[in-house]
Amino acid sequence: MKLLKLIFRNTGRHKLRSSLTILGLAIAVMAFSVIRYSIDAWYSGVAASSPNRLITRNAISIIFTLPLSYRDKIARIDGVTGVSWAQWFGGIYVDAKNFFPQIAVDKDTFFDMYPEYIVPTDEMKAFLSERNAALVGRKLADRFGWSVGDPIRLTGTIYPGEWDFVIRGIYTGAKETTDETQWFFRYDYLDERMRKETPVRAGQVGWFIIWINDPSQAAIISEKIDRLFDNSMAETKTETEEAFNLSFVSMASSIIIGLRIISILVIGIILLVLANTMAMTARERVPEYAVMKTLGFRPVHIVGLIFGESLFIAILGGLLGIVITLFPVMPLVRTALGHFFPTFPLSVVTLILGMSSAIVVGFLAAVFPTFKAVKTPIVDGLRVID
Amino acid sequence: MAETLVKLEDVSKSYWRDSIEIPVLHHINLEILTGEFVALMGPSGSGKTTLLNLIAGIDRPSQGRVIFEHEDLSTLSEGDLARWRSRHIGFVFQFYNLMPVLTAFENVELPLLLTKLSRAERHKQVETALAIVGLADRMKHYPNQLSGGQEQRVAIARAIVTDPDLILADEPTGDLDKQSAEEIMDLLAQLNKDFGKTITMVTHDPRAAEHARVIHRLDKGELETA
Secondary structure, eight states, X not given: OTTHXXXXXXXXXXXXXXXXXXXXXXHHHHHHHHHXXXXXXXXXXXXXXXXXXXXXXXXXXXXXXXETTHHHHHHTSTTEEEEEEEEEOOOBBSBTTSOOOEEEEOTTTXXXXXXXXXXXXXXXXXXXHOTTEEEEEHXXXXXXXXXXXXXXXXXXXXXTEEEEEEEEEEEEESSTTXXXXXXXXXXXXXXXXXXXXXXXXXXXXXXXXXXXXXXXXXXXXXXHHHHHTTTSSSOEEEEEHHHHHHHHHHHTHHHHXXXXXXXXXXXXXXXXXXXXXXXXXXXXXXXXXHHHHHHTOOHHHHHHHHHHHHHHHHHHHHHXXXXXXXXXXXXXXXXXXXXXXXXXXXXXXXXXXXXXXXXXXXXXXXHHHHHHHHHSOHHHHHHHHO | OOOEEEEEEEEEEEEEETTEEEEEEEXXXXXXXXXXXXXXXXXXXXXXXXXXXXXXXXXXXSEEEXXXXXXXXXXXXXXXXXXXXXXXXXXXXXXXXXXXXXXXXXXXXGGGGGSOOOXXXXXXXXXXXXXXXXXXXXXXXXXXXXXXXXXXXXXXXXXXXXXXXXXXXXXXXXXXXXXXXXXXXXHHHHHHHHSOOEEEEEESOHHHHTTOSEEEEEETTEEEEO
C-alpha cells in the first residue's frame, strides 16, 4: 500500500503512451461489450419466453402450415388449458427495407396467451370490433410515427395483393425483454380473403400456441400432441416456447460463434498492446528496480509495482470503456440495430465481463515483464545505468 | 580499539561470458573497521565496483566469504540479503539514481517504507536526513528541479535515513563538477567524523580519496593497501 503513490506516479510518466494504452483498452472493452450486447440481443426472444407456453408447428419446417382443425384436438389433451394460433404474413410497408414482423393472430385467444403485451381496454375493444384492425408495438409505432386511427397499407408477399389496415391500438411491453416491434392483425381478416381468393390456403395456420398450467408437464404434453398427428398429412413438432425461439437463434449460430470469436480476438489484441506497453515500461525501469533492490526492496515489491501499474492502466481503460459504452455508443448502436433486434437489453453481466476482461488483460500483460524484472540480477540492472 | 565491521576472506570473483571465464577479483582479504572511512582506488576495470557490490551483498563471491558483524553473507537467501541490506547498508551511486517521479522528500522516505515506522516517525527521520545534507528547503523538489550536487545530497540523505551501519559510495563525485564534488566529499567526511558513520567509497579521483582515512588500491583484481 505504501508503494501506491509510486505506482500512480509511474503510470503518469509517459502520459502519451499511458493515455493511448488506456484509450486502446477502453475501445476494446467497448467493442467487446457491444459484441456481447449483440449476442444477448439474438437471445432476447429466448429470454422473453414463458415456460407455460408450448408451440406446435409443422414437423417439416415452420414455413409449412398446419390445419386450423388441429385446434380442437389439441385442446382436448390433458394439461392443455388454452390454445391459440398465428400465421406469419410477411408484407412490405412502402419499401422492403422497412421490415417488421407482421403476424395474423386469433383475436379472441392470442392476447390471453401473452399477458406481457399490454393493450388499453378501449383499444382492445376497437381491435375486436373491426376486422382489418391492427395492434402495433410502441417501438414500431414510434419508428414510423404512427398513431391510433392511422390507415396503413401493406403489400403481401406470401399472401399477394394490397392489404388495408387501420391501427386501432398500440401495445407496450410489461417487461424490458418484451418485443415492441411487432404488428398484429386479425387472423379472420386473412382467412376470409383466402377463402375468396385462394381457398386451398384457407383454414391454415403457421403455429399453435398452447398454454399449460404445469410447465413440468411440457415434455409429456408435447409428446401427446405430436403422437396425435403421427402419420397425418401434416405431422407436428411441439416444443417449449424457449426451444422454439432457440431454433431461430440456432439458424444464426455461425454468426453468433463468429461474434464470440471476434470478441475474444479483440481482447487478445489489446492484451498484446498492453503487454507491449508493460514490457517497454519494465525494460526502461530495470535500473530503478535494481536501485530499489539495492535499497532492500524484495521481489514481491517489484511484482507489486509492475502488476499494480498494469492493473491500474487496465482498470482505468475498463472503466472508460464502460462509460463510453453506456453513454455515447449504446444509444447509437440501439438506433442502428434497433430495427433488426426487437429488444436490446442492457446486461450487467456483459459490463462485468468487459471489466473482468480488462482486469485479466492487465494481469496477464504484467506476467512476463515482472518475471524479467525480478530475475535480472541487481548488478546487471545497475550496469544498464553505466 | 575499533571492531571489525566487514571482513573479506580469500574472496575471488569471476564473471562468465558465454563459456569464457573472466576473473575480476583474486583472493582478496580485507577488513573494514567500524568508524573507518575507506577509499578503494584503482584504474577502470580493476574490480573496485565489483568489490563494493560484494560488500553490499548485491553480488556473491565465486570463492571466499564476506563476513559482516560475524555473519557470513553467503549463508543468507536473496530475501534475507535484501532485508539485511535495508537494515545495515546505505548506498550512494555515481549517477544518484533517484526516482524521477518522487520528490526529494519521497525519495529519502523510500527505504523507510520497508520499516515499521509510523508516518510521523518516517517524516521526522526524512526531515532530519535532509537537514544533515543541507536540503531542508528542497524537500518538495523533484530530481529534475535539482542540480547534480543537490541530487547527490538527496541520494546521501536516502543512504543515511535508515541509520545504516555502513555507507557504500560508488564514485559519488564521478558525475559532479569540482565544487560540487568537494561539497559532497566534505559531507561524507562530516558523516564519518561527526556521526561516526563507517564509509567505504570507490573512487579514482585522488582528491576525493584524500578525505578517506584508509586507502586501498586495486589493480587487476588484486589488493594493495596504501
